[in-house]
Amino acid sequence: MPKFFISCYMDSSFNLIAFLRIVWRWRKPILIICGVAILATTIISDPHIMKPYYESDSVFYPLNPNLTSSSALFELGEQSYFGGSNDVDRILSIANSEPLKLYLIHKFKLFQHYDIDSSKENYPVYTVMRELEDNMTVEKNEKGAVVVTVIDHGKKVAADMANEIVDQIDIANKKLLNENKTKILTIYAGKLKDKEAEVKNMTDTIFYLKHRFNLYGGIDQLDRLIKTSEGTRGSDMDAASEQVKVLEEKKKGSIRELNNTQSMYEQYKSTINDAVPTLYILEKAIPAERKSKPIRWLIVLGSALISFVLGTLAVILIERYKYIKAAFADVSKAS
Structure with a gap:
């Protein structure tokens, strides 16, 4: 390796002290960059610009379908009050089915609510359904209960939609269980x-x-x-x-x-009685008092850290470029 490049490598070795010196030397531009980023994200994350989302949850357990069987009603024998894993899986399948999602789209007029123009979309139903899937989740928690979560810009809409999902799951589950009994x-x-x-x-x-x-x-x-x-x-x-x-x-x-x-x-x-529920609702969804997202302070802090890192990298590159340029100038003079 030529002596010039060895000299440049040894002289340009980088350590923490050198890093802190560069940051201190460029502190004003870095602070300006961070300040601009903080100011911009503070404005952008304002509730009037970035609308907040509110989250509502409903928690329930599926009941044991054998509770309403003829053997349970007219014969002696103990029956578990809540359903098992198969009942939970059936509930989750119903909750993620397209008929339920299409019902919600029609019930809550989600094309208008999500501001989706069906005439301008190639696949309008697919688009509104994907938006709905992003705003709702139905999953089993660690205690075996089913949790329905809905987020929306409107706190009342989120609560109403979560409760409606639970009601429709109960109706569909009841219909499914009664079909065999009807036969x-x-x-x-x-x-x-x-x-x-x-x-x-x-x-x-x-x-x-x-x-x-x-x-x-x-x-x-x-x-x-x-x-x-x-x-x-x-x-x-x-x-x-x-x-x-x-x-x-x-x-x-x-x-x-x-x-x-x-x-x-x-x-x-x-x-066979449609008045008998198939779900035990532990917690009905109510309108949230506080927003769930966006978390404004986290956005501002994240933007400040990112701008600091990017600004620091920029000044380090500038410093290294100046050093290498000066080294080449010294070599040219020496030759």
Whole structure:
């Protein structure tokens, strides 16, 4: 390596003392840069220019869906009051679904609220949905509860939107849980209808036979009536009486089955109730008193530190450039 470059490297070695000397020498320009940055960010972060955001939270637990099952309502057994991880996952899926987001866009007129002109956007729904996703979160906290968080320039809008999200999650979750119960109820309704028709047909047949052969009275009296008849009519009455006895026994069994089916139908019907909530709301969202962002002092402090670092780097580069330029000038004179 040439002696000139070795000399430049040794003479231009940098240390903390040299750094502090440079900063002190250029203190006025650095302070001016920092002052301008502080003044600019103070003005920009003013609430009239940079609108503040307010945050509202709603906290809830999903209830155990088995609490409204027929086994829990009509049989003995302990059931957990709150739902498990599967119930939480179902709630989170509902909360992040597009139907819910589209409902919020329509309900709160988010195109106007977010100042998005659909005629100027290539994908207006996508744009407003991304803006909504940036302003709302639904997640599970460390205690197993689901937390709905909404931020907005309007404190009341943030609270109303958070509560509406919880209400719509409850409605969708209730509908999802009741769909399977409704299908089972439909099956029981079909069985109930068939069993009622069966009992009615047997009742009509018994009535017809008794009316035709004059077989009125209890089953015990049928034998006596048959013995009083003679000839072909007696044999017909004998066959009719046997048929009536069989039908009476079948009717008793069908009525028992009908009663059991009716009981199961009523049990499942009682579990399908839209008035029963599927969420336990621990904390409803209320309008925030203080803004959540931007944090003005943090913005001002950050800008001051960044301007100081950038200003210091600039003066160091200037100093090194002056030194290298002077070194080249000395070499030129020496040659």
